[in-house]
Amino acid sequence: MKNRLKVLRAERDWSQADLAGRLDVSRQSVNAIETGKYDPSLPLAFRIARLFGQPIEAIFLDER
């Protein structure tokens, strides 16, 4: 699943490690989500949405 995580992170000048720390996940998780190789669970997607103050569908893009 495509997402805007990298853009949102760059806008805040956060490193992957910064974002991982704020989400309480590993840096590898952030990298895998950003590159679209791993789709986060709903609870994690909600945490990401809350952190960036945006709805989930504004961050994760349905490709269908």
Added chain:
Amino acid sequence: MVERRTVTIWTYAVVAWAGALGLMAWPALVDRRLREPATGPWIVVITACATLAVVWTIVFVRLIWRRSDEYMREGSKFAWYWGGTLGLLASLPLYVFILSGGLHWLDPARFHLGRELAFAFRLGFGLAIAGQAAGFLIALAYWRWAKR
């Protein structure tokens, strides 16, 4: 730089392995005659040590699971499902090869598969498969019950 979470998980894994191996090896270190078939109370001691090693491992496996994030857990589930299943399936032809005297065929001077040894080998392989199958069924039943 390696993350603290990763360091913690690897530390747990090393402590789990070292502790379990230590507990398993302890009877043999105390009594070197255990290379021969053990008798009497020693069988109980050896079995108790193996049980303790399992409990020790479970404690650390649980700690590792709790410390892992969902990405790591998914990776672990994928690896255990596909790696575990394919590894088990790959061992079947080896099992048949050994049981039908394959090692004796390769090196007759070193390997002899008598009736007793063949029975022990069948039992060992069967125990591993039965344990894994039983664990799978119990975990699946628990999961369905918990998510009903």
